[in-house]
Amino acid sequence: MFCSIIKGDIPSTKVYEDETVFAFKDINPVAPVHILIVPKNHLSSVNDVTEENSAVIAHIYEVAAKLAKEMGIAESGYRVVSNCGKDAGQTVFHLHFHLLGGKVLKLEMC
Numbered sequence: 001m002f003c004s005i006i007k008g009d010i011p012s013t014k015v016y017e018d019e020t021v022f023a024f025k026d027i028n029p030v031a032p033v034h035i036l037i038v039p040k041n042h043l044s045s046v047n048d049v050t051e052e053n054s055a056v057i058a059h060i061y062e063v064a065a066k067l068a069k070e071m072g073i074a075e076s077g078y079r080v081v082s083n084c085g086k087d088a089g090q091t092v093f094h095l096h097f098h099l100l101g102g103k104v105l106k107l108e109m110c
């Protein structure tokens with residue numbers, strides 16, 4: 001599904017894109033700022049992160065910091081979270097990081 005969003009086959013509200021990372025607004029936001037940041041290369045979940053491909057994870061955090069500043073939540077605070085597997089509530093099996101902010105976040109949110 002996210003591969004189709006990255007390709008543009010499924011429309012999304014893109015907020016950032018470069019060679020390795022794509023970011024877009026979550027269609028069911030649970031906070032005033034709710035962005036999904038995904039690697040363009042398909043990884044199913046955190047379980048697929050290895051020594052060979054983990055550089056993109058560091059890059060995703062760079063993008064998260066940049067977007068948090070742009071969205072005005074860098075100082076008020078935000079959360080970057082990736083759910084892995086059934087018990088964590090992962091619903092789309094293309095690795096993604098939620099960037100959440102703009103309100104006081106409860107412990108369990110997405």
Ligand SMILES: [Zn+2]
Pocket residue numbers: 001002003004042043093094
């Ligand atoms: Zn995918």
